[in-house]
Amino acid sequence: xxxxxxxxxxxxxxxxxxxxxxxxxxxxxxxxxxxxxxxxxxxxxxxxxxxxxxxxxxxxxxxxxxxxxxxxxxxxxxxxxxxxxxxxxxxxxxxxxxxxxxxxxxxxxxxxxxxxxxxxxxxxx
Amino acid sequence: xxxxxxxxxxxxxxxxxxxxxxxxxxxxxxxxxxxxxxxxxxxxxxxxxxxxxxxxxxxxxxxxxxxxxxxxxxxxxxxxxxxxxxxxxxxxxxxxxxxxxxxxxxxxxxxxxxxxxxxxxxxxxxxxxxxxxxxxxxxxxxxxxxx
Numbered sequence: 001x002x003x004x005x006x007x008x009x010x011x012x013x014x015x016x017x018x019x020x021x022x023x024x025x026x027x028x029x030x031x032x033x034x035x036x037x038x039x040x041x042x043x044x045x046x047x048x049x050x051x052x053x054x055x056x057x058x059x060x061x062x063x064x065x066x067x068x069x070x071x072x073x074x075x076x077x078x079x080x081x082x083x084x085x086x087x088x089x090x091x092x093x094x095x096x097x098x099x100x101x102x103x104x105x106x107x108x109x110x111x112x113x114x115x116x117x118x119x120x121x122x123x124x125x
Numbered sequence: 126x127x128x129x130x131x132x133x134x135x136x137x138x139x140x141x142x143x144x145x146x147x148x149x150x151x152x153x154x155x156x157x158x159x160x161x162x163x164x165x166x167x168x169x170x171x172x173x174x175x176x177x178x179x180x181x182x183x184x185x186x187x188x189x190x191x192x193x194x195x196x197x198x199x200x201x202x203x204x205x206x207x208x209x210x211x212x213x214x215x216x217x218x219x220x221x222x223x224x225x226x227x228x229x230x231x232x233x234x235x236x237x238x239x240x241x242x243x244x245x246x247x248x249x250x251x252x253x254x255x256x257x258x259x260x261x262x263x264x265x266x267x268x269x270x271x272x
Contacts, residue, residue: 085223
């Protein structure tokens with residue numbers, strides 16, 4: 001079972017992402033966190049294969065979360081997908097250089113989110 | 126850049142609205158131009174800073190907000206809570222602001238604030254860019270106000 005941690009301060013976005021994952025028909029163990037600080041604690045506990053995170057959140061945002069994940073013991077194989085409405089030029093490259101595996105711009109369709117996730121965890125769709 | 130720019134025009138806001146509603150809320154919109162959003166109206170706003178500065182305002186009729194929330198969460202509209210409506214409208218504001226400003230000035234780096242808590246108004250609210258998403262009701266409006 002693939003463990004996925006969804007990190008967003010918006011409960012409806014967490015719901016949307018979780019529902020999209022369930023619609024794939026694959027066996028995911030879905031966990032949620034409302035910001036990066038809560039997420040890093042939870043990630044150290046559950047060792048997710050994938051973290052899907054918002055960029056701007058209170059307490060700790062996506063940038064710091066990516067850095068913490070890569071610095072944390074036991075999370076070396078955890079991949080991070082960033083999901084944000086911020087379309088600033090160069091942002092995608094910046095986040096990939098920082099260690100994100102993918103950057104998805106909202107609005108993101110369920111099909112696009114699913115395809116990106118499958119690519120990251122190397123499952124054919 | 127602000128001095129020589131005017132706010133996003135009808136083509137930009139209509140294209141952004143069409144994209145966001147179709148992809149994330151599974152519905153279509155019709156651009157109505159300047160009009161009034163039917164009451165009761167839920168409104169929020171966020172600020173943007175960077176190459177241009179201003180405020181992005183979103184107004185949605187309460188009826189439409191409930192339906193958007195139900196569609197987004199795949200729930201029956203009568204099962205939607207006020208907290209879910211609040212979160213959905215604020216998320217919509219965040220996404221439509223990013224989509225509109227990117228279509229308007231794609232080369233700009235902008236920082237957005239968190240959308241404000243929803244305000245509820247019991248009278249119709251006028252706006253320069255209004256949309257229908259069902260029948261002939263005018264139920265959504267967006268405006269970018271430059272400083």
